[in-house]
Amino acid sequence: MPEYLAPGVFVEEVSFRSKSIEGVSTTTTGFIGPARFGPVLASSDILTSLTEYERAYDAGTQMAFGADGGQSGPNFLWQAVRAFFEEGGRRAYVSRVFRPLEGVYPSDLEASFANAAVAASNPVLYKDGHARATVGADGSDRFRIVARWPGSGGNLRVRFTLRLGPNVLGALPDPDDKTALIPTVANLADGDVVWITSAATLTPAAPVASPPAPREVDELPIYVAKQAIDGGWSFVEGGIRPGSPPQPADPSATLALADFNLDPTPGSGDSIRALSLAIEVLSDDGSRSLGAWGGLSLAPGHKTAGVPDSIFDLFSLDGAASADTPIVLLNDVAGGIVGGGTDLLRALDSLKGIDFSLTPAEWEDARFKDELAALRAKLERGLTGVAYLEGGNDGLLPGRAEYEGRADPTEDYATGLKQLEALEDISIVAAPGSTWAYDSRVDDVNAVTNLLISHAERMRYRIAVLDTPEGMKIAEVRKLRAKLDSKHAALYWPWVTVFDPITRQALNLPPSGFVAGIYARNDTERAVYKAPANEVVRGAIGFETLVSTAQQEVLNPEGINVFRFFEGRGYRLWGARTISSDPEWKYVNVRRYFAYLERSIDKGTQWAVFEPNGEALWANVRATIRDFLVNEWASGALLGDKPEKAFFVRCDRSTMTQNDLDNGRLVCLIGIAPLKPAEFVIFRIGQWTADQKN
Structure with a gap:
């Protein structure tokens, strides 16, 4: 309370309403994968277009892994970001992974930069992947230019x-x-x-x-x-x-x-x-x-x-x-x-x-x-x-260690998935291209998939969009799915065929970039509680495998979401299930909607920390959350014709013991009736005669 020590008129501001909760964004995506150039030790600034990605990383030229560049393939990260924005994505972060020809990155970046004798067995390439050029003759008038980041895209012109x-x-x-x-x-x-x-x-x-x-x-x-x-x-x-x-x-x-x-x-x-x-x-x-x-x-x-x-x-x-x-x-x-x-x-x-x-x-x-x-x-x-500049290279194909990443607080850097942990506004994570060349590195690919799932579960408010490897048959996809179980991940098959503007040929791409964009478009045009399915895949000219209804009847119950082609309706995403064995978390939209609610309530009730833990605070918390959920119910997100049937909020002596109060705990119990998607639309039709009564 303010102190009044001298006579006078005092005007104070007071609040007569409960605090408000603002819904958080659910469309920001975090991509992780190799690129030809760009920062490795720090994630990108938020990207709102493909042009911004190209300015920070590369323009989609194919990548070449290995000391001889023999393991070449599409630039999956660029392709995924391109698909994301084409499908309706708005905001994305990128964490680039890089595996040098020798050792790990970074081992001693400063020493590597200062050392000119870091050539690999192939004199055209450098072990650390950084391109270089020397200006001037040998003497006091010579200086060296080094690409700040590794990669073949670092063979720059200055x-x-x-x-x-x-x-x-x-x-x-x-x-x-x-x-x-x-x-x-x-x-x-x-x-x-x-x-x-x-x-x-x-x-x-x-x-x-x-x-x-x-x-x-x-x-x-x-x-x-x-x-x-x-x-x-x-x-x-x-x-x-x-x-x-x-x-x-x-x-x-x-x-x-x-x-x-x-x-x-x-x-x-x-x-x-x-x-x-x-x-x-x-x-x-x-x-x-x-x-x-x-x-x-x-x-x-x-x-x-x-x-x-x-x-x-x-x-x-x-x-x-x-x-x-x-x-x-x-x-x-x-x-x-x-x-x-x-x-x-x-x-x-x-x-x-x-x-x-x-x-x-x-x-x-x-x-x-x-x-x-x-x-x-x-x-x-x-x-x-x-x-x-010459000698820059894409290193070796990244694996589990590079995707997992490292964080060194003393050097103020992080790599891999550890970069994305520091970004709170990410709701979707994907690793496009991580399943490429599956047959030659099965264990590495499976480990990266598990890392992505673990990351989403650890961060709580995220969902991992998983790719199946290229060229998989139905039996192989089912075998892969049987090894996974998580309410924070969804699996998609088959790969999407697009027209590649780089090679000007048809190209099969992993689904995650398209799916993340469809998630964002679905949330923007409809809402996060609507299942992100039955949506047109805008960039598709085909699919790697055309799936029939009979085949999907086998895959859908197992939580494998597929892409389908329908005559007259185009290429569509036709599945919205997680890979969870728990029926409560069967659907992607339910998982994502609860993440939206939980994170919104989390951010919107931070004011309550260290407030006096009594009836007044409990009533304020109840009112704050109830107002938020009433608005959700009114927008059609919850099941029930009345708010009382759609949710309940309890925060009183029935949810807290004296031991909770003594230990500074405020416990609020919230129950919500979410909408499930109409996955099976059934019309029962029978014969009717005019003389029968209703």
């Missing part, structure tokens, strides 16, 4: 563009001499690499009849801008050399701002132009951009507003600022760093397209009076070079 900016040299009136000007600079930061055109640094060469010999990078008028504590500027020639701390190439070759000549005529006089780097990362086929970063400084250790933002900071292995960049840039100099300025330019000069020399045609251009002016004009337009 486009570097060097460009000179506008002249930042300006002037202010001299306060002591109104006719004089004082040089100043604008839009320049300490550590920026600049190109200086100044009478103090060079004398324009006289025109010659033929192009001169190519200039070395060290001969270019490259400087590093330095700002003193008092705000004064100086410019150090040649950039920075490796060392601790980095040292100027020649401290005596320094220009002060006062050394520059000002000319009021636009385009005349000295100039200071910032030299910046832009990096764009493209997919392995060059068709998609994975990200672009512009205005990057060439100086290691460069900071903006106190935040490191050089290319070796932005594209580092760790750090929040670089977590989403698809590549990592590593200094390849033992005991030092790649220097700024000319060192980095010298490395980039090794790329095709970045050339600090002039062609005869460029030399003959009448606009250019000397070689440096011509090179400066080239840099103003931009010089672009491309580095190609």
Whole structure:
């Protein structure tokens, strides 16, 4: 109660109604499986379209497992996400699994990145699966590009563009001499690499009849801008050399701002132009951009507003600022760093397209009076070079260990199904492609299936959508089903035939991606209490096996949901049973509806924790849950023509003993009459005569 210690008027806010419970989402799906690229140690952000998946992972190219890539097959994860969104799915998470050619992932990722000698027996591939490229010659001007994540999709193209900016040299009136000007600079930061055109640094060469010999990078008028504590500027020639701390190439070759000549005529006089780097990362086929970063400084250790933002900071292995960049840039100099300025330019000069020399045609251009002016004009337009990463691979076909995953709180990462445990809003889990190549790895596939079931049961509010292996006959499917029993899982057969946009041929795909999308569409268009069956499979052009009514009469009682083709009604999902032996949990919609109710009540009654455990709290809890269930009954989710027949809520002395109260327990008993699906619709018809009475 508030304290009132002085006379006055006090206004308080009070509540005269019970708390409300909001229904939770039931359509968010968690997929797990191998992909050609993308994060392994962290799950994706929530995906709302196939385009978002492709931006984070890959665009559906077939995968190749094994050291020789001989075990190739469809990209099942991409196909499942595509089917999910086509069938009506709205939101999904993805946990990518990866099994390297040797060892486990990650063993020591940082050491692996730093070690260039990680090639497998096949020199084209790397054991850890990460593609690599080296830029520059062997020396202080060399650095390495490594794909941040493993996979054949990591054989990226990295486009570097060097460009000179506008002249930042300006002037202010001299306060002591109104006719004089004082040089100043604008839009320049300490550590920026600049190109200086100044009478103090060079004398324009006289025109010659033929192009001169190519200039070395060290001969270019490259400087590093330095700002003193008092705000004064100086410019150090040649950039920075490796060392601790980095040292100027020649401290005596320094220009002060006062050394520059000002000319009021636009385009005349000295100039200071910032030299910046832009990096764009493209997919392995060059068709998609994975990200672009512009205005990057060439100086290691460069900071903006106190935040490191050089290319070796932005594209580092760790750090929040670089977590989403698809590549990592590593200094390849033992005991030092790649220097700024000319060192980095010298490395980039090794790329095709970045050339600090002039062609005869460029030399003959009448606009250019000397070689440096011509090179400066080239840099103003931009010089672009491309580095190609190689050696990335899809590793080995993942198995039980990869799907189960690992979690290391000290390193703040999780893999496999353990990633999905941290995501509360997932209601459906599936592992598309986990049953592929069943005959060669029976035990592994069965273990992954059991892991998926265990995960759904442990997380309580989820259902696992299980795939049968490809090519199974009815007897084999029944044998597989006989080994499973869970009220948190449903089994589907046969595989769905689609038109593959990658190979432009018919392709059989596991059902889980389609089923998860149908679940989501059913919940959105109807409700979670409606059985997700008798729904059109939008992406199907056929099924691996056409199931007859007589065959389904054998499979349906055993909890094997099938896809059927009906003349004039198309391709449909024709089953909604779990694999539970408990008749109370026979139907998928009952299981999912109870998960919806339980999770909604769980989230909507958190306010009750640590409240005084007495009559007032019990009444409030009863009212909160009753209001929620009345709304469910009114929407048609519960059986009964009155709320009293549809549910009951008890929270009083009849549900709690004194021992419960003494131990801080509030026990609420809730009974619900759920709707079961009309699985068998029976019309009894007999003859009737007009003279008979009703």
